[in-house]
Amino acid sequence: MLDIKYIVENPEVVKEGFAKKGCTINVDELINLYLEVNKLKTSSQALAEEKNRLSNSIKSASSEERPSIIAKSKAIGEQFKAEQEKLAAEQAKLDEIMWRVPNLPSPETPVGVDDSQNVVCRKVGEIPSFSFEPKDHVEIMEMNGWGELERIAKVCGSRTYAICDELARLELAIHLLVMDKLAGYGFKVITVPSISKEKPLYGQGYLPFAKDEIYYMPEDDVYLSGTAELILNSLRADEILTENELPILYAGFSPCFRREAGAAGKDTRGLTRVHQFMKTEQFVICKNDVAESEKWHKKLLQISEEVLQDLELPYQVLEVCTGDMGAPKYRQYDLEAWVPSQNCYRETHSCSNITEWQARRTNLRYRDNAEGKVRFVHTLNNTGIATPRALVPFLENHQQADGSVRIPEKLQPYMMGKKFIGGKK
RNA sequence: GGAGAGUUGGCAGAGUGGUAAUGCAGCGGAUUGCUAAUCCGUCAUCGGUAACUCCGAUGCACAGGUUCGAGUCCUGUACUCUCCGCCA
Numbered sequence: 001m002l003d004i005k006y007i008v009e010n011p012e013v014v015k016e017g018f019a020k021k022g023c024t025i026n027v028d029e030l031i032n033l034y035l036e037v038n039k040l041k042t043s044s045q046a047l048a049e050e051k052n053r054l055s056n057s058i059k060s061a062s063s064e065e066r067p068s069i070i071a072k073s074k075a076i077g078e079q080f081k082a083e084q085e086k087l088a089a090e091q092a093k094l095d096e097i098m099w100r101v102p103n104l105p106s107p108e109t110p111v112g113v114d115d116s117q118n119v120v121c122r123k124v125g126e127i128p129s130f131s132f133e134p135k136d137h138v139e140i141m142e143m144n145g146w147g148e149l150e151r152i153a154k155v156c157g158s159r160t161y162a163i164c165d166e167l168a169r170l171e172l173a174i175h176l177l178v179m180d181k182l183a184g185y186g187f188k189v190i191t192v193p194s195i196s197k198e199k200p201l202y203g204q205g206y207l208p209f210a211k212d213e214i215y216y217m218p219e220d221d222v223y224l225s226g227t228a229e230l231i232l233n234s235l236r237a238d239e240i241l242t243e244n245e246l247p248i249l250y251a252g253f254s255p256c257f258r259r260e261a262g263a264a265g266k267d268t269r270g271l272t273r274v275h276q277f278m279k280t281e282q283f284v285i286c287k288n289d290v291a292e293s294e295k296w297h298k299k300l301l302q303i304s305e306e307v308l309q310d311l312e313l314p315y316q317v318l319e320v321c322t323g324d325m326g327a328p329k330y331r332q333y334d335l336e337a338w339v340p341s342q343n344c345y346r347e348t349h350s351c352s353n354i355t356e357w358q359a360r361r362t363n364l365r366y367r368d369n370a371e372g373k374v375r376f377v378h379t380l381n382n383t384g385i386a387t388p389r390a391l392v393p394f395l396e397n398h399q400q401a402d403g404s405v406r407i408p409e410k411l412q413p414y415m416m417g418k419k420f421i422g423g424k425k
Numbered sequence: 426g427g428a429g430a431g432u433u434g435g436c437a438g439a440g441u442g443g444u445a446a447u448g449c450a451g452c453g454g455a456u457u458g459c460u461a462a463u464c465c466g467u468c469a470u471c472g473g474u475a476a477c478u479c480c481g482a483u484g485c486a487c488a489g490g491u492u493c494g495a496g497u498c499c500u501g502u503a504c505u506c507u508c509c510g511c512c513a
Contacts, residue, residue, distance in 0.1 A: 041472050045482045052444080052482090055494040059443045066493090073493040197503090240435055240469085242451070367435070372452035374469075 001360035002101050004034055004094075017104030020111050020322035030097055037090045044083040051076045099208055102327035103357040109331055112321030118334070119321065124305065125314030127338050128397055135403075136341035137395040138270040141167065143403045144422035149270065158268070159260060159275045161388055166421040170394075170407075171278070171387045173414035175253060178280045178307055178384040182251035185303060187282065189251045192231040196223050200234035203362040205328035205354075212261040228252030228281040229381045233358050236285065240374060241366035247286040247296065251384060254279065271388035272346065280384035285364070285377050288356055293378035294331070297353040300382040301333050304349040307385055310410040313393050314338040316345050330355040335383075337393035348390050351382035 007014050008031050015027045054073035061069055105111075110119045141147035146167035152160050163171065179189050201207040201223060206214060215224035225231060232252045241248075256279045267273035282303065284296045301317070308315045320332040332352045336345030359365070359376040368375050398406040404423025407415050415421070 038472065041482080045472060048482055049480095051493085056444065058493055070493045077493070242435075367451070369452085372467085 001098060001357055002103070003360070004098065007031065007101075008034060014104065018102070020105050020109075021102045021325070021327070022113065022323050023102050023327075025097060025101060030094075030101075033090065033094050033097070037087065037094050040083065040087040040090055044080060044087050047076060047080040047083055051080055099202065099361075100327075103330050103355060105322045105325060105329070106331040106353075108319075109325070110319055110321045111323075113323035115321075115324045117321040118324055119319045121317040121319055121333070123314070123316045124309070125312070125338070127314050128340065130340075130399075132401040134340050134396065134399060136270070137392045140395045140399055140403065140405065140422075141270075144405075146422070157275070159273065161271055161274050163271075163388065163391075166415075166418075167391070167395075169415065170411075170421065171391060173411060174311070174385055174387060174390060174394075175278060175280050176414050177310065177411055179251055179253065181303065181307065181310070182249075182280070182282060182384055185249070187249040187251035189253070190232075191253045192225075192228050192235075194225045194255045194257060196225045196230055197221070198223065200230050200237075200362075203234045203237060203358060204230045205326070205358060205361065206230065209327055213259055215257050215259055224257035225254060226258045227256050227279060227381075228254040229283055232281065232283040233379060233381075234362050236364050237362040239364060241285075241364075241377070243287065243366050243369040246366060246377065247284055250281075250283040252281045252283055254281075256386075271392050274388065277386055277388060279386040282380075282382040282384050284380040286380070287366070288375040288378055290355065290378075293353050293355060293380060296378075296380050297331060297333075297351065300380060301335075301351045304335055304351060304382055304384065308335060308337060308348065310408065311390070311394060312408040313348075313397055315348070325352075328352070328354050328357050330357070337390070338397060339393050340396045346389075346393065348386065348393070349383040352380060354379045354381070 002014070007027065011027050011031060018025060018027065051073060054069055054076065058066060058069055058073070110117060112118070135143070138147070138149065141149070141163070144165075144167070146164050148162040148164065152162040183189050198207070198221070201214065206226065214226060217223070228250075229252070231254070232250045235250075236248070256277050258275060260273055260275060263273060282300050284293075284300065286292050286296055305315070305317070315335050315337045318334040318336060320329075320334055325332045330353045332350065334347050334351070335349035337348045338344075339346045355378050356376040358379045364377050364379075365374050366377055367373070395405055398408070400406060400420070400423065402423040404420045406420055407418055412419060
């Protein structure tokens with residue numbers, strides 16, 4: 001959500017931002033609607049004022065005066081009610097649009113229409129060369145008896161997964177590694193529910209944009225969360241924090257659910273794109289200052305790069321272009337890890353600065369120390385790690401000739417000291 | 426699932442139909458001057474205004490209703506607490 005006053009005062013800036021984001025909302029119509037709503041507010045407030053004045057005079061009025069004042073007040077009340085209804089209708093129109101207004105992109109963000117125009121910032125780590133015919137992750141799992149992908153699809157449907165033995169342990173071990181790392185950086189580790197009411201989905205900016213992506217359970221009027229960001233973004237909703245509480249850093253773990261409705265036919269093999277997965281999420285609430293939130297944005301990126309480095313995976317850093325960024329985002333980096341079987345990099349992390357766009361939706365504010373003013377916070381989010389997707393590059397990059405998989409040094413303490421898992425017995 | 430109690434500003438907490446007390450914290454100001462204290466001001470959102478320290482509207486969990494007038498009365502919903510039941 002943007003500040004409507006900012007839109008009114010900077011229509012050209014907003015038009016340019018909308019164009020870059022591929023947003024078709026008509027800014028001039030929006031502004032006119034706002035001005036119309038204000039006019040109605042002014043006129044209905046004048047009636048309210050008169051109505052209050054009359055009502056309050058009744059108490060001290062004599063019994064002869066009362067009936068005529070009551071009659072007058074009643075008549076104005078009717079007028080007021082009619083005016084209110086008009087106002088409510090226009091206000092609802094305005095609100096409906098405001099909930100669809102995207103964040104404006106940062107001036108540094110590359111302008112583009114789709115992912116083909118994302119910019120590669122750097123490549124880190126060496127792409128492995130194998131002295132044998134490398135397998136893809138599904139073959140490695142089959143060879144080691146680590147998967148039940150076909151059977152589980154019959155039981156639970158497509159895009160589900162079941163993994164076994166050392167690989168099951170590995171999945172959890174990676175999350176523990178990431179949680180410990182985040183805790184070391186001062187993040188508060190928190191496990192959150194995967195069940196959400198509707199309001200947080202608007203707060204995050206999932207709704208009204210991506211209704212098809214979300215599981216909904218009508219019996220209970222609740223949704224399944226696609227990310228802990230959803231819950232963490234609303235955890236402090238409606239609060240007025242003190243500036244001294246900031247920044248607030250959360251490392252949120254949760255099972256995540258996505259319908260993947262828009263991804264028919266894509267990544268149907270293996271663990272890349274499943275309906276249910278686990279994610280440890282980085283979430284930051286900081287002061288309303290772009291320099292401050294950009295500093296945190298870089299920090300979150302650095303932490304997730306470290307995660308990939310600890311896992312010894314080659315990766316590239318992308319700066320996502322305006323047309324490929326979601327509506328909430330001011331600036332976004334993606335990390336992609338090398339997947340040998342696909343001969344390309346595939347997304348593992350998505351790191352975003354949302355500035356105050358979500359805070360306006362959740363009404364999350366803080367009182368500024370310097371002036372005692374109430375301001376909206378800035379929020380940022382980044383993947384810590386998401387599994388089983390991260391297991392795809394992991395298994396494929398670390399596979400050995402005998403089918404075993406090497407465990408990087410940083411991860412070994414979480415795997416009971418093992419240097420390899422699987423392979424010929 | 427059943428019964429009862431509750432939800433008032435950043436926090437605490439009064440207020441049983443007639444303009445939301447008071448205390449604490451934070452912020453601003455003044456005064457005193459042995460390291461702190463005293464006093465004054467200060468809730469949020471929105472509209473008017475070039476702007477405000479000015480004027481006004483709205484807000485007592487949320488949504489309706491009754492009334493000239495609702496924090497207060499009525500209905501529904503959400504959430505919290507207590508007890509009972511069920512349960513991995």
